[in-house]
Amino acid sequence: MNTSLPEALAEGLAEDAETLALLQDRELNAETLSCLRHLAFPGNLALQADGEAVKAHQLMTTAMATLPAKFDQATLDELAADFAAIHLNGGYGASPSESVWLSDDHLICQESMFALRRIYAAKGLAAPDWRLRPDDHLVYQLQFVGHCLRTGRSDDDWRALAVFLDEHPLRWLGDFAQRVAHRCDTAFYAALSLLTAAWVEQLRNVLAALLEEARPSRETIEARMQRTPKPADSVPLAFVPGMGPTL
Numbered sequence: 001m002n003t004s005l006p007e008a009l010a011e012g013l014a015e016d017a018e019t020l021a022l023l024q025d026r027e028l029n030a031e032t033l034s035c036l037r038h039l040a041f042p043g044n045l046a047l048q049a050d051g052e053a054v055k056a057h058q059l060m061t062t063a064m065a066t067l068p069a070k071f072d073q074a075t076l077d078e079l080a081a082d083f084a085a086i087h088l089n090g091g092y093g094a095s096p097s098e099s100v101w102l103s104d105d106h107l108i109c110q111e112s113m114f115a116l117r118r119i120y121a122a123k124g125l126a127a128p129d130w131r132l133r134p135d136d137h138l139v140y141q142l143q144f145v146g147h148c149l150r151t152g153r154s155d156d157d158w159r160a161l162a163v164f165l166d167e168h169p170l171r172w173l174g175d176f177a178q179r180v181a182h183r184c185d186t187a188f189y190a191a192l193s194l195l196t197a198a199w200v201e202q203l204r205n206v207l208a209a210l211l212e213e214a215r216p217s218r219e220t221i222e223a224r225m226q227r228t229p230k231p232a233d234s235v236p237l238a239f240v241p242g243m244g245p246t247l
Contacts, residue, residue: 004153004155005152005206005210011150012047013149013203013206014145014147016045016146016199020192020199021138027080028080029076030076033067036064037064042057042060042061043061047202049198052201055198056191056195057195059190059194060192060194063190063191066187081185082188086180086189092183092184093179094179094180094183096137096138096176097112097113097134098136098169098171098172101171101172101175102171102172109130112136113130114135115168116144116168119144120144123151136168138196145161145203148161149161158207159211159213162208165200165207166204166215167225169200170200170201170204171218171221171225173196173200176193177194177196181194
């Protein structure tokens with residue numbers, strides 16, 4: 001079997017992943033919010049909601065609709081405070097880095113970071129600076145998904161992407177989204193976190209249907225991860241400008 005997503009769909013899904021990454025990469029400004037409104041986000045996403053994802057899309061649509069007609073400084077400041085509490089200062093206890101969710105001591109820069117680093121390197125990619133943002137951060141994982149969707153061609157490529165989703169974002173992203181949604185102050189970031197988790201789940205379902213392979217259970221994935229040898233990474237890799245693309 002040689003399976004492929006239609007090129008237009010793969011491109012659209014890649015743009016979805018990159019959009020979700022961008023919205024969690026930096027503070028929102030009036031220009032970005034205006035662009036989202038113009039595109040009728042999230043209705044512009046290539047992966048249209050079904051099943052459990054419908055509620056997340058509805059919440060995001062409502063959050064967009066309740067934003068003021070003009071994005072005044074008070075609105076931007078409120079959104080910036082939520083962004084900081086999620087992505088910068090840990091104010092909500094909902095880290096966007098995988099290590100915190102999956103390591104025994106719930107610390108950053110643990111095995112997940114090195115595992116993701118190896119996965120990126122195999123594709124010729126590298127995170128710019130792990131000291132500023134570790135390799136296992138949600139933004140980098142979404143950007144990597146986008147890269148895989150743009151470059152995937154064969155059933156082996158799609159299967160590798162499915163395994164990546166199973167072994168990395170899908171093991172923790174749902175818990176992250178629920179915690180953010182319950183603790184943040186803005187409807188926008190509550191909905192965005194839930195939408196992101198729902199989108200990744202939907203993408204995994206798309207791959208399962210494409211490959212005609214049932215998704216493994218969470219227990220199966222956890223057992224597989226426990227058996228996987230963990231190579232030692234004694235020296236963090238440094239990104240050198242000009243030596244290859246970054247995520």
